[in-house]
Amino acid sequence: MPGAADLMPGAQDERLDPRVAREAAQWLMRMHPAAEPDEAERRACLAWRASHAQHELAWQRAQQFNDRFVVLPPELGKAALGRKTVRQRRQAVTKLALLLTMAPAGMLAYKHMPVAAWRAAYRTATGERRSVQLADGSRVEMNTGTAFDVVIDDVQRLVLLHEGELLIETAPDSHGALRPFRVRTDEGFIRAIGTRFNVRRDAAWSEVAVFEGAVEVAAGEGKRIVAADEQLRFTAHGLAATEPLVSHQAAWVDGMLQADDQTLAAFAAELTRHRRGWIRCDPAVAGLRISGSFQLDDTDQVLRAVAATLPVKIRFHTPYLATIVPA
Structure with a gap:
């Protein structure tokens, strides 16, 4: 059975037929462990998924939506199927089917963090903000939907930003080796030069905004110094033009x-x-x-x-x- 990565290019942005979306929601309800599906039901579900490419796509989206939002409550299994429970199951299936049908194309991928982000040492959920002090004394403010790891050893201070947005205020390095402070995203590296700066990673680009000091950005074949009151967007292929800092770039911290x-x-x-x-x-x-x-x-x-x-x-x-x- 194909996984999400095995679907045809563009399939993840494909709009679902409402009937297929509802069938996927119903199958997900029937296959929930609390519903205690038997072997015949499992085979029937697999046959439905295999019968059409959009069935498999709808099944995958239904799983991802429910994993994130728990639209189908675990207690709505086969047990105690009274009139109220049956009504709740219908309502839950209807909500999930509506989400599958109406969610904007590409937004599921946008909201769904990569594996590295889920395993990160520091994470914030949607709508959550958090303040973290690193071992070297640097202060990191985390915006919504952010995930990062950090490596601080004898030779470096490295923040690995998987997803989201950080406002970083670097602390002077008390270590004798004067370890550089760097941020890495999938698109490139940012080296801090005694600074306070904002880093955002979104889809296939990253952006840095400098409030104090300066940073050096390396992406693709290019390098550039970004000074205070400047900002810069970059991709894995290179650097865009430096622009004046948007004054409210870090308003999210407040x-x-x-x-x-x-x-x-x-x-x-x-x-x-x-x-x-x-x-x-x-x-x-x-x-x-x-x-x-x-x-x-x-x-x-x-x-x-x-x-x-x-x-x-x-x-x-x-x-x-x-x-x-x-x-």
Whole structure:
């Protein structure tokens, strides 16, 4: 049976037929350990998955959604199937099927951390922020959905950023060897030069923003010094142009999301990083502009504030899926 990596290119972005999505949700419910599936049911499930490529894709997505959001509660197995439990099972299957059908293409991969991130020594969940002090005295602020490891030994101080965003304030190295402080992402290396800086990794790019001191960025075949009040995006292929620092780049540390004449689509994508679920933006309103400061600890309230200031309304389909549509 093919895994997610074995599916045809682009399959992970494929929209699912609502009927197939509901069947996948039903099969996932029937195959839950609490439902005590027998051998005949397992074979029937395998046959359904093998009968069409979209069946297997729907099955994989259903597993990933449920692993992250626990849409199908474990207690809704075969035991005690009273009228209330049957109704709860139907509601759970309907919610999962709706998520499978309506979730924006590519967003599952965006929300689903790689294996290295799940195994990282330091992690934050969606909507969580955390402060960490490293063994050398450096301070690290972690944004939502972040995972990193650290290696501090006799020759180096190395942060391995797998996913997410960090604000780092490096401490002077008291070690006699004056070990360099570096951050590595899949796209390149950042070497700190006595500094306070922000590093973000998102999909296939990384970005560094420098508030104090300077950093040296190495990516592809290039190297560049990024000074205070500058920021730079880079990929594994090289460096983009250095740009002036966006003043509110690290507003998230104070639990704020700052928008400065931002498109509504871009704002919704950024807000989604801090929400357990997804926010879809209807193309009819995606180009509307928004400015302001918003508290990240209540994303529902942020959405209501958006609806109060722009000609839009918010539809909450499930606790995990909201859509911004024209008013």
